[in-house]
Amino acid sequence: MKSVTYQTPNGPRTIEYNENAPCVMCELPVVSASMGGTAVCPWCDCGKNRDGTKWSGEDAARAARNYQKNTRDGVAINQGEHPDCPAGT
Numbered sequence: 001m002k003s004v005t006y007q008t009p010n011g012p013r014t015i016e017y018n019e020n021a022p023c024v025m026c027e028l029p030v031v032s033a034s035m036g037g038t039a040v041c042p043w044c045d046c047g048k049n050r051d052g053t054k055w056s057g058e059d060a061a062r063a064a065r066n067y068q069k070n071t072r073d074g075v076a077i078n079q080g081e082h083p084d085c086p087a088g089t
């Protein structure tokens with residue numbers, strides 16, 4: 001487990017997460033929390049592949065399909081964590 005602290009309007013909020021849990025978009029281990037939250041990997045958060053190249057339209061469409069499949073009402077099914085950045089609300 002790893003933890004990450006987000007700044008929120010109500011002060012810092014620390015979240016524990018499993019760095020080996022699959023990203024809701026690319027389904028590879030998230031490795032590290034992103035500004036998009038603990039269920040979206042830093043690569044998908046920037047619209048990039050793991051090799052650093054930008055997503056093609058096809059890549060973006062696949063990420064959107066995976067997001068639909070792996071989340072319900074904006075919550076990652078496999079992690080129970082909100083994939084959106086808590087500070088962004």
Ligand SMILES: [Zn+2]
Nearest residue numbers: 023026041044
């Ligand atoms: Zn990802």
